Amino acid sequence: MTAPAHPASSSKPWDAIIIGAGAAGLFCAGVAGQRGLRVLVLDHARIIGEKIRISGGGHCNFTNLHSAPGNFLSLNEHFVKGPLARYTPADFVSLVKRHRIAFHEKHRGQLFCDGSARAIIELLQYECAQGGVTLRHPVTVNAIRREGNLWLVQGPDGSERSQALVLATGGLPVPALGATDYALSLARQFSIPVVPPRPALVPLALTAQALAPFGELSGLSVPVILSAGVARQRYGHARFEEDLLVTHKGLSGPAMLQASSYWQEGESLELAWLSEARWEALANDESQRLKHAEGLLARALPQRLAAVLCQMAGIAGKRWAEVGKKDRARLTELLTRWSVKPAGTLGWKKAEVMLGGVDTRALDSRSLMAREHPDLHFIGECVDVTGHLGGHNFQWAWASGFACAQALKSG
Ligand SMILES: Cc1cc2nc3c(=O)[nH]c(=O)nc-3n(C[C@H](O)[C@H](O)[C@H](O)COP(=O)(O)OP(=O)(O)OC[C@H]3O[C@@H](n4cnc5c(N)ncnc54)[C@H](O)[C@@H]3O)c2cc1C
Numbered sequence: 001m002t003a004p005a006h007p008a009s010s011s012k013p014w015d016a017i018i019i020g021a022g023a024a025g026l027f028c029a030g031v032a033g034q035r036g037l038r039v040l041v042l043d044h045a046r047i048i049g050e051k052i053r054i055s056g057g058g059h060c061n062f063t064n065l066h067s068a069p070g071n072f073l074s075l076n077e078h079f080v081k082g083p084l085a086r087y088t089p090a091d092f093v094s095l096v097k098r099h100r101i102a103f104h105e106k107h108r109g110q111l112f113c114d115g116s117a118r119a120i121i122e123l124l125q126y127e128c129a130q131g132g133v134t135l136r137h138p139v140t141v142n143a144i145r146r147e148g149n150l151w152l153v154q155g156p157d158g159s160e161r162s163q164a165l166v167l168a169t170g171g172l173p174v175p176a177l178g179a180t181d182y183a184l185s186l187a188r189q190f191s192i193p194v195v196p197p198r199p200a201l202v203p204l205a206l207t208a209q210a211l212a213p214f215g216e217l218s219g220l221s222v223p224v225i226l227s228a229g230v231a232r233q234r235y236g237h238a239r240f241e242e243d244l245l246v247t248h249k250g251l252s253g254p255a256m257l258q259a260s261s262y263w264q265e266g267e268s269l270e271l272a273w274l275s276e277a278r279w280e281a282l283a284n285d286e287s288q289r290l291k292h293a294e295g296l297l298a299r300a301l302p303q304r305l306a307a308v309l310c311q312m313a314g315i316a317g318k319r320w321a322e323v324g325k326k327d328r329a330r331l332t333e334l335l336t337r338w339s340v341k342p343a344g345t346l347g348w349k350k351a352e353v354m355l356g357g358v359d360t361r362a363l364d365s366r367s368l369m370a371r372e373h374p375d376l377h378f379i380g381e382c383v384d385v386t387g388h389l390g391g392h393n394f395q396w397a398w399a400s401g402f403a404c405a406q407a408l409k410s411g
Helices: 021-033 051-060 081-086 090-097 118-130 183-187 208-217 253-260 274-282 293-297 305-310 325-337 390-406
Strands: 016-019 037-043 061-062 103-107 111-112 132-135 143-149 148-156 160-168 196-199 219-231 237-245 250-252 269-272 338-340 353-358 376-378
Touching: 016 021, 021 037, 021 118, 037 253, 051 061, 051 118, 061 090, 061 390, 090 111, 090 118, 090 269, 090 390, 103 118, 183 196, 183 353, 183 390, 208 305, 219 253, 237 253, 250 253, 253 293, 274 293, 293 305, 305 325, 325 338
Parallel strands: 016 037, 016 160, 037 132, 160 376
Antiparallel strands: 061 111, 103 111, 143 148, 148 160, 196 353, 219 237, 219 269, 237 250, 269 338
16 A cells, blocks of 8 residues: 655654664554554664665575574563564565565575665665655654653654654664664663663674684684573573684684574583584494594594694594593593683674563563553564574564554554
8 A cells, every 4th residue: 555655844743753764663664654654764874774784794684484483582482473473474575576676595594685685775665655654864863752642752953743652773783883772771761671781693702711722713614503591591591503603702603693692691602513423423433443533523524623622632643542431531522512601792893683672571562562651662673582593683673563563553
C-alpha cells in the first residue's frame, strides 16, 4: 500500500516519531508509513545506514534462513518468539526479491548481497518513501518529555509532537559511526530497567604469556570447537564449531566472536583443536607409531600449529612411540580441552553488537512498548536481545521493527 507523502511540518501531531534511522528504525518507519501512519524519523548522523553499509564485509548478511529463538541471547529467552514468528527470514527474503537484489547463501543459512550492502539501505529508503515517511538528518534531539497524551521531542529548531515515540538508536559498537547509548539513558530517565551493556561478537585478547606460544601463528585460521559461559547463569553456556583466527592480540574468527557473547570477565573458555573422537582415532593409529608427534598432529591440523602444540606439551621432536603416558595425557588435554582465560575483549571499537540493553521484562513483546509507559517503544539492538553471528541481528531489527509498526496507531 502506498500512502501519500506527509508534510514535514504540520500542527497535527505525528502518529510516530522514530529516533534512529538504522536497520530497525527505517524498516519500522516504512511498514508503519505504508499502513497510512504519519511518521517522522530523526537521526543525528550526516550519512544514515552506516552500520548496514559496513556489515557482512560490505555485502550485508541481511538474514539467516534458520533464524530461531535459540540464536538469541536475552535475559528473557521467550521474548523473541512472537516477533520472530510474525516476521520471518522468508518475509524479508521476499522483500529483497521484490527489489531484485541478487543474493547468495554463504554458510549455514547466511544470506549476503552479491553486490554492495548499499542495496539494502536503498531498499529501506524506498520503502520509507512509499510510506510517505519524513526523514530528517543530521538532527540533534535535545530533550524528550511527555505532554498530556503526546510525546514532545525537542530539537535545535523547535519541537515536534507525536502520539508514539520509537527508540531505534542501536547499540554502542563502533563509536566512530555515531553509536550512542541514547535509548538506554532515555529508558533510565523513565525508570525502565536496563541490562548492563557489554561488547559482544568481539575478538578476545590474551595475556602476553598465553599469547607467547602462538606468536608465529598470527593470521592462521583453523576449525575448532569452543565452549563458553556457565550453565544457568546470565545467558548460559554455548558450544560452537566454527573457525578460529589467531591474531597478534589474541583470538578471533567466527568461533571466538560467537563465544565472546557468552564469556564474562574472569572466566575461562574451553577450546578443542580436535574432537575427542578424531584425536583418539589418530593417536591409536598403529601405522603412525614411528612418526614424529608433529607429523602425527599435522595429519589433522596445520603444520605450524601442530609444532606449537607439541612444544607446549613438551614433546617436540619425539617419535609418537616414545611419548609416555603422562605426556600423552597432557597432549590430549591440550588438544581436546584446552582451558584459556582471556584478558578481556577488544571493546566497543571492534564489537559487532551490544549485549544487554533495555530489559525485555519491561516491554510487551507484541508491540515492543514499555509496559509502564504507553506509546513508548524500543526496537532493534537497543533492546536486550542479541543474535548469534550470521544475519540474526538484522533479522531481529526487521522483526522487532515490524512488530512495533503493526502496533502503532493512526491518530
Ligand atoms: C562491523 C559490523 C558488521 C556487522 N555485520 C552484520 C551482518 O552482516 N549481519 C547482521 O545481522 N548484523 C551485522 N551487524 C550488526 C547490525 O549492524 C546491527 O545489529 C543492526 O544495525 C542494528 O540495527 P539498529 O537499527 O538497532 O541500529 P543501527 O543500525 O546501529 O541504527 C541506529 C541509528 O541510530 C542513530 N543514533 C544513535 N544515537 C542517536 C542519537 N542520540 N540521536 C539520533 N540518532 C541516533 C545512528 O546514527 C543510527 O543511524 C554488524 C555490526 C557491525 C558493527
